[in-house]
Amino acid sequence: MTLRIGIAGLGTVGGGVVKLLAVQAELIAARAGQSITVTAVSARSRKDRGFSLEGLTWHDNPVALATDPNVDVVVEMIGGSEGPAKDLAEAAIAAAKSFVTANKALIAIHGAALAAAAESAGLVIAYEAAVAGGIPAIKVLREGLAANQVSRVAGILNGTCNYILTTMRAEGRDFGEVLADAQGLGYAEADPSFDVDGIDAAHKLAILAGLAFGAKIDFADLHIEGIRRISDLDISFAQELGYSIKLLGIAERTGAGISLRVHPAMVPLSKPLATVDGVFNAVQFEGDFSGPVFLRGRGAGEGPTASAVVADLIDIARGVRIPVWGQAAATLSAATIIPISAHEGAYFLRLMVTDQPGVMADVAAILRDHGISLESMLQHGRKPGEAVPIVLVTHETNEAEVSAALLRIAALPSVLEAPALIRIEA
Amino acid sequence: MTLRIGIAGLGTVGGGVVKLLAVQAELIAARAGQSITVTAVSARSRKDRGFSLEGLTWHDNPVALATDPNVDVVVEMIGGSEGPAKDLAEAAIAAAKSFVTANKALIAIHGAALAAAAESAGLVIAYEAAVAGGIPAIKVLREGLAANQVSRVAGILNGTCNYILTTMRAEGRDFGEVLADAQGLGYAEADPSFDVDGIDAAHKLAILAGLAFGAKIDFADLHIEGIRRISDLDISFAQELGYSIKLLGIAERTGAGISLRVHPAMVPLSKPLATVDGVFNAVQFEGDFSGPVFLRGRGAGEGPTASAVVADLIDIARGVRIPVWGQAAATLSAATIIPISAHEGAYFLRLMVTDQPGVMADVAAILRDHGISLESMLQHGRKPGEAVPIVLVTHETNEAEVSAALLRIAALPSVLEAPALIRIEA
Numbered sequence: 001m002t003l004r005i006g007i008a009g010l011g012t013v014g015g016g017v018v019k020l021l022a023v024q025a026e027l028i029a030a031r032a033g034q035s036i037t038v039t040a041v042s043a044r045s046r047k048d049r050g051f052s053l054e055g056l057t058w059h060d061n062p063v064a065l066a067t068d069p070n071v072d073v074v075v076e077m078i079g080g081s082e083g084p085a086k087d088l089a090e091a092a093i094a095a096a097k098s099f100v101t102a103n104k105a106l107i108a109i110h111g112a113a114l115a116a117a118a119e120s121a122g123l124v125i126a127y128e129a130a131v132a133g134g135i136p137a138i139k140v141l142r143e144g145l146a147a148n149q150v151s152r153v154a155g156i157l158n159g160t161c162n163y164i165l166t167t168m169r170a171e172g173r174d175f176g177e178v179l180a181d182a183q184g185l186g187y188a189e190a191d192p193s194f195d196v197d198g199i200d201a202a203h204k205l206a207i208l209a210g211l212a213f214g215a216k217i218d219f220a221d222l223h224i225e226g227i228r229r230i231s232d233l234d235i236s237f238a239q240e241l242g243y244s245i246k247l248l249g250i251a252e253r254t255g256a257g258i259s260l261r262v263h264p265a266m267v268p269l270s271k272p273l274a275t276v277d278g279v280f281n282a283v284q285f286e287g288d289f290s291g292p293v294f295l296r297g298r299g300a301g302e303g304p305t306a307s308a309v310v311a312d313l314i315d316i317a318r319g320v321r322i323p324v325w326g327q328a329a330a331t332l333s334a335a336t337i338i339p340i341s342a343h344e345g346a347y348f349l350r351l352m353v354t355d356q357p358g359v360m361a362d363v364a365a366i367l368r369d370h371g372i373s374l375e376s377m378l379q380h381g382r383k384p385g386e387a388v389p390i391v392l393v394t395h396e397t398n399e400a401e402v403s404a405a406l407l408r409i410a411a412l413p414s415v416l417e418a419p420a421l422i423r424i425e426a
Numbered sequence: 427m428t429l430r431i432g433i434a435g436l437g438t439v440g441g442g443v444v445k446l447l448a449v450q451a452e453l454i455a456a457r458a459g460q461s462i463t464v465t466a467v468s469a470r471s472r473k474d475r476g477f478s479l480e481g482l483t484w485h486d487n488p489v490a491l492a493t494d495p496n497v498d499v500v501v502e503m504i505g506g507s508e509g510p511a512k513d514l515a516e517a518a519i520a521a522a523k524s525f526v527t528a529n530k531a532l533i534a535i536h537g538a539a540l541a542a543a544a545e546s547a548g549l550v551i552a553y554e555a556a557v558a559g560g561i562p563a564i565k566v567l568r569e570g571l572a573a574n575q576v577s578r579v580a581g582i583l584n585g586t587c588n589y590i591l592t593t594m595r596a597e598g599r600d601f602g603e604v605l606a607d608a609q610g611l612g613y614a615e616a617d618p619s620f621d622v623d624g625i626d627a628a629h630k631l632a633i634l635a636g637l638a639f640g641a642k643i644d645f646a647d648l649h650i651e652g653i654r655r656i657s658d659l660d661i662s663f664a665q666e667l668g669y670s671i672k673l674l675g676i677a678e679r680t681g682a683g684i685s686l687r688v689h690p691a692m693v694p695l696s697k698p699l700a701t702v703d704g705v706f707n708a709v710q711f712e713g714d715f716s717g718p719v720f721l722r723g724r725g726a727g728e729g730p731t732a733s734a735v736v737a738d739l740i741d742i743a744r745g746v747r748i749p750v751w752g753q754a755a756a757t758l759s760a761a762t763i764i765p766i767s768a769h770e771g772a773y774f775l776r777l778m779v780t781d782q783p784g785v786m787a788d789v790a791a792i793l794r795d796h797g798i799s800l801e802s803m804l805q806h807g808r809k810p811g812e813a814v815p816i817v818l819v820t821h822e823t824n825e826a827e828v829s830a831a832l833l834r835i836a837a838l839p840s841v842l843e844a845p846a847l848i849r850i851e852a
Contacts, residue, residue, distance in 0.1 A: 134716035136570025144562025147736035290560035310573035
């Protein structure tokens with residue numbers, strides 16, 4: 001018996017799947033109960049990729065993989081939420097073939113609709129590789145923690161951002177320099193905005209939130225901030241205060257609804273997420289019976305992504321048929337998402353002010369007016385008449401009040417630039 | 427549709443399963459595609475356990491659950507590798523019922539034979555709760571990393587030992603005192619030997635090794651050391667040298683065969699396992715494509731264990747039928763296990779010596795004779811003529827040489843007690 005695979009897209013990830021299936025053929029056959037073999041491929045060019053395509057059917061149009069009679073399962077490695085990736089997903093389902101993808105944008109944006117179509121046809125859509133690469137985060141959440149009401153998901157979901165933040169801290173350099181180096185090393189794209197502006201992490205968070213809460217997530221409801229505005233000054237204050245700055249994706253149930261947000265956060269150094277450095281990814285789930293479950297591993301790259309894609313293929317070969325979102329698509333609820341203005345938490349605020357008497361009194365009066373109490377305040381050195389940073393750490397408070405207070409603080413004559421705000425996440 | 431469950435054993439864990447199934451009934455039905463309901467139980471006494479047994483069939487003999495016509499799946503929460511737990515497993519399979527257990531001893535010792543019987547009857551034996559409690563370690567290894575050749579598994583698999591070692595370090599107290607406190611708090615049994623002598627961790631390691639290597643593991647082949655001989659002196663030297671002492675279970679492929687061992691280890695503080703404190707468990711898998719995958723969570727207790735048992739039940743309700751060991755039991759290989767004397771690694775050695783000239787020269791000469799080179803040597807303070815500790819950290823070397831050298835060192839007149847040896851694990 002053989003499960004026959006058609007792969008669309010032979011870039012790093014698609015090529016990695018072809019190589020993994022060849023290298024581990026014997027082991028996979030033993031574990032899957034049948035061999036898993038690539039029979040057809042589609043890519044933009046027939047250039048040499050370092051592995052043989054001999055014996056494989058070539059399709060110029062990826063959508064043709066769906067109707068190739070020698071393909072049982074379609075693997076989509078093209079990317080993008082629209083266009084050929086989506087066309088191929090729909091064609092595969094229409095042709096009664098299961099569909100495996102690493103495409104976070106596609107699943108985050110069209111996952112609920114695709115699930116409904118797939119499930120009514122008894123098909124699988126599998127996407128372990130879409131979130132956190134080599135970490136089986138989807139499987140842990142959807143199956144391992146299936147007995148739990150999950151109250152919170154928090155993760156470092158973008159390796160590029162984590163690499164940049166880690167390097168900024170380790171080398172004391174600023175964002176622009178480190179980004180340029182990361183681009184040179186291939187850790188960041190020429191157009192880095194999907195990564196550094198938080199979109200990629202938000203796609204992954206939307207998927208995790210859909211699974212955790214059994215909810216249809218509208219991607220437009222996510223609050224998304226990237227890391228461009230993180231300064232080396234904030235990073236050094238973070239270290240002094242016992243925090244590490246991480247770009248987190250957080251999905252949590254609150255009394256008022258679900259909070260879905262991607263933003264830089266101050267993470268206490270005692271917490272597992274604070275210690276995840278470089279290109280590593282990590283996710284923490286809070287289950288009501290399991291307690292916290294923390295996962296850490298490689299979030300991207302040829303090997304880890306191929307590991308996840310082939311795990312999905314082995315599941316399909318083993319006959320595993322779990323609903324795309326862990327429950328029938330028709331039973332997913334409409335989620336009530338709270339706006340970021342309703343966020344409750346502690347805040348790190350940094351002001352650049354003219355060092356002169358009375359500044360702190362003005363700031364303190366405004367914070368008092370908004371009911372915001374301070375845990376600590378830092379100002380290093382004295383430079384009368386010059387610009388100095390002041391750092392304020394608040395107790396738990398409400399974001400709407402913080403925003404209103406910061407508007408007033410920014411308008412003070414002694415405050416020289418827009419205040420920096422970084423949420424503190426325990 | 428309802429999946430009907432019979433539970434044998436209503437202690438903390440069995441009771442937790444009954445409670446979880448009741449509390450999460452609606453969520454579980456949505457995720458499992460059918461309700462999961464306890465219909466029958468068996469326990470040693472009918473004492474009040476804080477939940478109602480009304481409407482459930484009571485069996486004085488747990489083995490009767492296997493043949494109860496209103497039971498589809500048997501859940502065994504009795505414990506022990508022999509006796510009623512094993513009888514019940516065999517009876518369940520004979521009665522064509524799938525079997526779910528948290529019993530690490532049973533699976534470690536009889537798992538291969540039980541798997542062969544279950545698979546020929548198309549039945550499931552599920553044991554997520556047997557290893558690392560609320561962490562889905564079995565699922566991650568058997569399914570999430572199924573595309574990988576796993577070269578190494580290393581874990582903190584016993585929460586009692588980790589609690590004791592963490593408390594010894596935090597409070598500077600010795601093993602006996604902390605153990606007594608742990609017994610008072612319910613973190614250690616009245617007879618603590620299964621935990622503190624490493625047997626419990628070894629059962630879990632044997633299971634992980636069987637899955638990782640697709641091998642039949644003979645439990646007698648494991649090298650097992652516990653934590654009784656760890657002194658507060660070793661813990662403080664560890665801190666000074668940048669290590670944390672953890673009881674690790676390690677299964678790794680080497681050129682000569684598979685190394686399977688449970689022993690205290692010096693773990694560099696920069697490694698994820700070093701930061702896992704208190705009752706938490708953690709496991710790290712090294713996959714050839716995935717890279718390192720690290721998991722951390724609660725390793726025991728009512729909620730985490732129930733979470734794992736019910737995840738297995740949801741898998742069964744969802745129709746998941748994966749071979750017990752991740753591949754057909756008939757295809758498991760005979761593992762070549764290397765003895766601990768063939769271990770290659772770095773070592774922490776502590777000697778208690780009389781502080782007098784010439785001791786280090788004698789020790790250094792013996793190490794040289796055995797081809798052992800030193801990375802560092804520590805001796806604090808001077809107390810001429812009195813007993814002082816000397817700590818030696820070796821470069822990578824062979825355990826047989828280290829043992830031979832230590833025998834000679836122990837025989838030196840200036841060496842006052844048996845040297846301490848702790849392996850260093852990166």
